[in-house]
Amino acid sequence: MPDSPVVIVSGGSRGLGLSLVRRLLARGDRVATFSRSGSKDLDALAAIHAENLFAGQLDAADSDAIRSFVATTASRFGGIDHAVANAAIAHEGVLATTRDDEIDSMLAVNVRGGIVFVRECVRTMLASGAVKGNRSITVVSSIVAESGSPGLTVYAATKAAMEGFARSLARELGPRQIRVNAIAPGFLETDLSASLSDSNRARIASRSALGRLGTPEDVVGSIEFLMSEHAGFMTGQTFGVEGGR
Ligand SMILES: NC(=O)c1ccc[n+]([C@@H]2O[C@H](COP(=O)([O-])OP(=O)(O)OC[C@H]3O[C@@H](n4cnc5c(N)ncnc54)[C@H](OP(=O)(O)O)[C@@H]3O)[C@@H](O)[C@H]2O)c1
Numbered sequence: 001m002p003d004s005p006v007v008i009v010s011g012g013s014r015g016l017g018l019s020l021v022r023r024l025l026a027r028g029d030r031v032a033t034f035s036r037s038g039s040k041d042l043d044a045l046a047a048i049h050a051e052n053l054f055a056g057q058l059d060a061a062d063s064d065a066i067r068s069f070v071a072t073t074a075s076r077f078g079g080i081d082h083a084v085a086n087a088a089i090a091h092e093g094v095l096a097t098t099r100d101d102e103i104d105s106m107l108a109v110n111v112r113g114g115i116v117f118v119r120e121c122v123r124t125m126l127a128s129g130a131v132k133g134n135r136s137i138t139v140v141s142s143i144v145a146e147s148g149s150p151g152l153t154v155y156a157a158t159k160a161a162m163e164g165f166a167r168s169l170a171r172e173l174g175p176r177q178i179r180v181n182a183i184a185p186g187f188l189e190t191d192l193s194a195s196l197s198d199s200n201r202a203r204i205a206s207r208s209a210l211g212r213l214g215t216p217e218d219v220v221g222s223i224e225f226l227m228s229e230h231a232g233f234m235t236g237q238t239f240g241v242e243g244g245r
Helices: 015-026 040-048 063-077 100-127 153-176 198-207 216-227
Strands: 006-010 030-035 053-057 082-085 135-140 178-185 238-241
Touching (some): 006 063, 015 040, 030 063, 053 063, 082 216, 100 135, 216 238
Parallel strands (some): 006 030
16 A cells, blocks of 8 residues: 655644644644644644654744754655645734834744745655655645735735745746645634634625635645645646635
8 A cells, every 4th residue: 555645734733734734634644743832632633643643843933943844754754745834923913003023023934934844845855856646835825915905914915925936836846746836715713813803704704705704624625635636737826715705
């Protein structure tokens, strides 16, 4: 029987990343994930899937720590088949009152951290030499990269940057048959959106065709699809998962 796929997901302790890690483990994949802090939910998964889950604690802004985590993942599982750049932060507030440190931290985690994470995964994938079967990189963007949103200007800029990154990387890695796509969720019920007021939440929900905010489970299936052979001829694109605009 062939080995199960190895998937590395940044930011798997909560929210969308945690739901993805849970789904991948349930189908038998070998999964590595990191975040700054652990979580009880991730500990519970580690207790059940001790062999198949490798979880670390590190800051996505720390390039050395990412390099070491990706290298350890590859040596522990014998390579990396799929990478999902999911970890991100958002500071909400109008641009005029946004501080330098808030801008710096969003750029450091969402853009630099995402790019360094993907670069390390790509180096590992390319180091394995042969053009292997199904390999992919998925970048988690956001609906606001395209739609815009007041109070999320810098966050939206970081997500737009990562969509551009994914499009160019798809061209770079196409000859090696590594597909690169971005997924752009609408607002989700997670810690990241917890600060939304009830009226904002209702307004956002009423704007979508389906009339509700998304859940991580609404998005996980789309990421699974992009990783799968069913998406074998899809690369360099951004796919909206936002309940219809
Ligand atoms: N929630 C939404 O409405 C929404 C909408 C569209 C797109 N998205 C995107 O979906 C992805 C997941 O968002 P989410 O809602 O699941 O967010 P979340 O609930 O806040 O979870 C974010 C995850 O990333 C980790 N993380 C954050 N900063 C990190 C850092 N510096 N280093 C390492 N790990 C870090 C967090 O763990 P630690 O805090 O312990 O580090 C956590 O595991 C993000 O890319 C986000 O931009 C979210």
